[in-house]
Amino acid sequence: MDIVLKANPRRYRYIKYYIASILIFVLIFFIHPYVFHPSISLITLLSSILLTIYAEIDRKCTVYILTNIEIKIEKGILLKKIETIPLKNVVKIDVKKSVIGRLLKYGNILIYTAKDNKYILEYIRDPDYWNTEIMRRTMLKLPPPPVPIPVCPVCGEKLIWIEKKKKWYCRKCRKYR
């Protein structure tokens, strides 16, 4: 089994943890002169640090892997949960990008399988590249190559399709072919 792509969600996924962490940290400076016991400030400081640590660990523990035969989603800090999606079961893939995601080059990849299950790879860097790499390895067909336009067997001119008559027409010979 060859690993083709491997990624953690981008940090943007945890933005609310980082913001909360900073807000709590700032709060300490405001409440510190008024609290009776320094341990309250200490607990507040610890919770601020813990939020960031939690976000970082959760990010490290969330891993998306594409191999030549399957997609693996690893989650969970204490209890590891691994979801495996065989590529042969994939029936549809969608890439969802928000406006900010477009700017910062991240997005979610939604993977649908034959059993009506939906899996999400969240906050993936360069989701279009992932999409292409997954598509290439599934049964899903990439858009077919353009069909060559037939040419007139007599003069070699490109024929035009006449929908009304359901026939090919040569403008040079002025005949249906």
Ligand SMILES: [Zn+2]
């Ligand atoms: Zn012709």
